[in-house]
Amino acid sequence: MNASLGPLVITLAIQALVSMASFTLPVLAPEAARSIGSSASLVGLYVALIYLAAMISSLLSGRWIPRLGAIRVSQICLLSAAAGLAFAAIGTLPTMAISAVLLGAGYGPVTPASSHILARTTPANRMGFMFSLKQTGVPLGGVLAGALVPSLVNGFGWQGAVLVVGLACVVMAGIAQTTRADLDSDRRPDFRATNNPFQPLALIFAHPSIRNLALCSFVFGAMQLCLTTYLVTYLTHSYGLALVTAGLVLSLAQGGGMVGRLLWGWVGDRWLAPRRLLPLLAMAMALSSLATAAFTPSWPLAIVVLVSIFFGATAIGWNGIYLAEVARLAPAGSAGQYTGGTLFFTYFGVVAGPPTFALLTESSGSLALGYGVFGALLLVIGLMLARIAMRPVAPN
Template structure:
């Protein structure tokens, strides 16, 4: 009974660590007006800031996956979150834009262990009947970190300058690292799996992995686009002031957190399986992005409602998706399979913000960016529905 109760402690700690490690990077979108003004950035450069934190995980997620299959999640995740804290603390003294990019690169390397490690730790404590709900709650840590960051960082940047936000991010990430190392341990009935097999890129040929990668790549692009462009769109297209636009961004992140929990819980009971829930999210995103490209999207009220819709489905998709990925992987390669899927997704995470920013700068409009995301999502839905 104590073990049954303690799994909820594990879930709470894993969720908190996820939110703490992602806190600063998830707040970049909310600070977009401040950063662009103080550092004299264009939209493309702003997108590169978002990408910098995601570049090293291209390889780091694969390394983290192998480490997680061989070592205790407590130390792999805890040390990774600690690296994020140290990098952000150093970043509070950086002189400008280029140095900030370097700091975010290092923070991204540390964060590589937090995402797959937290997912594996929760999957190991919960059986299939509640795994979707648990994964959804844990994955809600990412948008919850965004909510807290959107509430705190713009005000902090206004009062004390943008460097102070990195110091705050360092303290939050440190608290996540300490909490995970203090409270996490493996389930009593599970011991480290001795695996001597080589890294298995053959997993990429499996039908389930193709579904995971195609849907994930399109939806992380949507998540990145919503993160980096929402506040700017509301400010420049609907004439909303930066403070109000940041509050809408808070609502978008809250909707994403709610979506991750509700959609994952729904996937526990969906007769057609977890991936049917992912397909529903793909369809909902296509609708939302398409409407944003029309004159309806220029209305402040309509735009706010559309972004909340995109938050629920365009961020919430991750709950059922990661549960599907964890359950589809071979038992002795769960960490590597999660790391592999997330590493391939990182290509989109890295490319999407600067590409969408450049497209916006070149055309002088946000509509082409929304149209591109809608087209990518439609392609992923069509291809994966046939697998």
């Protein structure tokens, strides 16, 4: 492996395993709920707890990465995810709550840690694609959970399946140890962070370019979760698709997101600077959301599928190019701190977006209003980013 490929492989693998761990309980929620004697609908609260914990841990990760090293932090994340799954296997509501918090604590710092590593090891002209490729680990984790966890449940029961995924996280932490000497060579054991846990937010607000991106990522993250959370329900209730067909459309949208992450990274490296590409992605997201709001049973299914795939390519595909731009703008050696701070806003959008969407739809009785309002908001965000992109580039 060359100097940039090795770090990419290890960060991608870590990202995929932690992502798979976070998707495991939602995948087997019906089995777990039946065993515990609770409603499977509580999985929504479980996921919200994961992202609330991720908001906090991503913010704090900037204090840990310089001192411990990004690989060590990643190992702790994997072990935290494994511990979260072990608590889930106990099978009570209190331990499920502990499980979600531990999974979120492990999920939050993984991206800042990997950004710290890739910012050091990736040539500037390949950062967009490499960051985007690494970020495919998130949907890849979802694919792995969907493909493997049901079979593990059949073979070992739901609790056994949870423990197997947890064991995989432990094994990955051991594998990561083989790279620590090289990738954590920049750690500073004597690093002392301030007592203010909100320091990363102060750093971001002192850097206008990163501040603007962070605030926009709140809406991007909200839109991403609203697409994946409500699309199947919208297509079945408003467009009239069968559940299986609507699920297939969502899968195609997720696939579009994976392809989009790679495509936008490639475009950002070769054709269009990320600061100019992100406004276009925001406006494309907006148009996709507005088109989705306009779906009626008279629309041909092929058009609905194409819009959904493009919606996924933009609303799911923006992350890598965004993180590459944050890492580029951050002062040398501080990509992890700035990424952790910006992800606080991203995860906040993930937590706040679906409930806001639900309130909009409850008030009107139509999911179309939610997609329409979010689409209009993203159009404004895209125009704002386009105006910012026209300004001269400020030096770091």
